[in-house]
Every structure is written in structure tokens, then in C-alpha cells.
Amino acid sequence: MADRTANVTWQGSLLEGGGRIDSVGSGAFGPLEVTWASRTEEHGGMTSPEELIAAAHAACYAMAFSNVLAKAGTPPERLSTSATVTFVPGEGITRVAVRVRGRVPGLDAATFKERAEEGHAACPVSNALKAVPEITLDAELES
Amino acid sequence: MPRIVREADATWEGTLARGNGTLTATSSGTFVDLPITLASRLEVQQGKTSPEELLAAAHANCFITSLAGELARAGTPPGRLAVRCTITMDEVEGGNHRIVASAIDATAWASGADEELVVRIGRVADEGCPFSALIRASADVSVAVRLGEE
Numbered sequence: 001m002a003d004r005t006a007n008v009t010w011q012g013s014l015l016e017g018g019g020r021i022d023s024v025g026s027g028a029f030g031p032l033e034v035t036w037a038s039r040t041e042e043h044g045g046m047t048s049p050e051e052l053i054a055a056a057h058a059a060c061y062a063m064a065f066s067n068v069l070a071k072a073g074t075p076p077e078r079l080s081t082s083a084t085v086t087f088v089p090g091e092g093i094t095r096v097a098v099r100v101r102g103r104v105p106g107l108d109a110a111t112f113k114e115r116a117e118e119g120h121a122a123c124p125v126s127n128a129l130k131a132v133p134e135i136t137l138d139a140e141l142e143s
Numbered sequence: 144m145p146r147i148v149r150e151a152d153a154t155w156e157g158t159l160a161r162g163n164g165t166l167t168a169t170s171s172g173t174f175v176d177l178p179i180t181l182a183s184r185l186e187v188q189q190g191k192t193s194p195e196e197l198l199a200a201a202h203a204n205c206f207i208t209s210l211a212g213e214l215a216r217a218g219t220p221p222g223r224l225a226v227r228c229t230i231t232m233d234e235v236e237g238g239n240h241r242i243v244a245s246a247i248d249a250t251a252w253a254s255g256a257d258e259e260l261v262v263r264i265g266r267v268a269d270e271g272c273p274f275s276a277l278i279r280a281s282a283d284v285s286v287a288v289r290l291g292e293e
Binding site: 002003006009011013019027028034038039040044049050052055056057060061075077078079081082085124125128131 | 145147148150152153154155156157158162164166167168169170172173174177181183185186188189190191192193194196197200201202203204205207208210211212215220221222224225226227228230231232233234239240241273274276278279280281
């Protein structure tokens with residue numbers, strides 16, 4: 001069992017105030033400033049819950065897919081993943097688009113796509129986000 | 144309403160157990176090429192972030208903005224809010240891992256608010272937090288909100 005923690009503070013109102021991700025358990029990043037405007041308009045160089053969810057999903061999916069490939073006897077040389085999260089204020093997180101490109105010796109393009117789908121099933125973040133109305137996967141083998 | 148899009152990128156080289164990767168907050172550029180490994184995700188963090196830590200940061204950030212908005216709507220705008228979120232991942236049957244819980248622990252300093260009000264507004268903030276709504280489909284979400292001492 002693994003627990004992971006983050007601490008955030010906020011000063012003032014939602015629209016005029018601002019917050020800060022003061023610290024995370026690992027110390028890997030922070031403090032990071034956050035505001036409502038940077039979440040819902042131009043990011044202005046600030047992160048947001050949606051970008052952090054995208055980062056969690058891109059990282060988790062890369063790990064899960066690498067494991068599916070290795071278990072099938074074809075470990076990847078390299079995988080590049082991206083996750084794009086769409087947020088509609090008042091409605092919620094409506095879409096997550098995952099894109100993966102990979103160099104995998106000994107694997108054909110069709111099997112790569114099949115294994116990529118299995119990667120979703122093995123990814124804890126994909127499972128945690130399964131209530132998102134639309135989750136898409138775009139997977140292509142690099143030659 | 145406008146659609147807001149945020150993107151992040153990761154790379155991975157090699158197997159899950161022995162390989163390693165990098166992680167970048169692509170939209171904002173807030174962090175670039177942070178190292179990630181399986182061992183730091185499941186065992187000792189060794190200064191490396193993980194998907195679960197990022198979800199903890201996302202949930203704390205999402206909840207705190209919801210709480211700021213709801214306290215103002217109730218006529219008791221916050222002076223200061225502090226939120227800690229802890230995400231728990233556990234091994235489930237078949238050896239797979241699942242995110243099983245997200246625990247929010249919040250303190251609100253808001254003039255004119257009493258303990259009963261902040262507890263009630265905390266529930267409203269949870270209902271209004273998009274991330275709470277999503278993760279509740281597959282994990283236990285607990286929310287504790289208390290009034291801060293002067």
C-alpha cells in the first residue's frame with residue numbers, strides 16, 4: 001500500500017484570491033502558485049488540477065503499457081505518452097485523450113494497438129478516471 | 144461554457160521494473176522532465192513524484208477552489224484555507240494496483256463562519272469539485288473540514 005500526499009493553501013476569494021501547492025510528499029516540485037483565472041483562462045505559466053491529472057495519467061499509462069509489453073515478451077525501447085484533459089466549468093472534466101508513440105523491437109503495428117488498449121485496463125489512473133464521459137486512445141508504433 | 148484543455152507528456156524506456164521515465168507539465172511548463180520510476184511509486188519516494196502524488200495535488204487544488212467559491216457564496220468568504228489530500232493505492236486481487244481512497248483534510252479561516260457552517264459548506268464543496276465526482280466512482284472519498292482557530 002502506498003500513500004501519496006499534497007498540501008495546498010488558498011488566500012482570499014476564489015476569483016480575486018490565489019492558492020499555492022505548498023508541498024508534495026516527495027518534494028519533487030513546489031511550491032507552485034495556482035489561481036482560478038489560470039485554471040479557466042490562459043494558464044499564464046501556472047499549473048491546474050486538470051494539468052496535474054493529465055500528468056498523472058500520462059505517467060501512469062506509460063508505466064502500465066510498458067508492463068503489458070514486457071509481459072508479452074516485447075519490452076519497449078521507448079514510449080512517449082501524452083494526456084490531454086478537457087474541463088468545462090460548471091460541467092466537469094468531460095474528456096481525456098491519451099496519445100502514445102513507441103519503439104518496440106519485434107512488434108507489428110496492429111499488435112501494438114491491441115496491447116495499447118490492454119494498457120488502459122492495467123493503469124490505476126485510467127481506472128480512477130473511468131467516470132470521465134469520453135476517454136480516447138491514439139496509439140501508433142514508430143518504425 | 145469554454146472548454147479548457149491542459150496537456151502533459153511522459154516518456155518511458157525499458158521494462159516497468161527496471162526502466163525509468165520522465166514527466167513534463169506541457170501546457171504551463173511548470174515542471175519539466177521530472178524523473179519517475181516504479182520503485183519510487185510503490186516504495187520509498189526518494190524525491191521522485193508519482194501519478195498518485197499528482198492526483199493528490201490535483202484533488203487538493205480542485206477541492207480548495209471549490210471550498211473558496213462555496214464559502215463566498217454562503218456570505219463567509221475565506222481569509223485562508225489549507226487542504227491536505229492523501230491518495231492511497233493498494234494491491235488488489237490478481238496482483239494489480241488500484242487507487243482505493245482519497246482523503247481530504249481541510250481547515251478554513253473565514254470571518255463570520257462557525258464550525259457547523261464550514262462542515263456543511265465542506266460537503267457542498269465536495270459535491271461541486273469535479274475531481275471528487277470522478278474518483279468517487281472507483282475509490283472512497285473522505286472529506287474532513289474544520290474551522291481554523293484565530
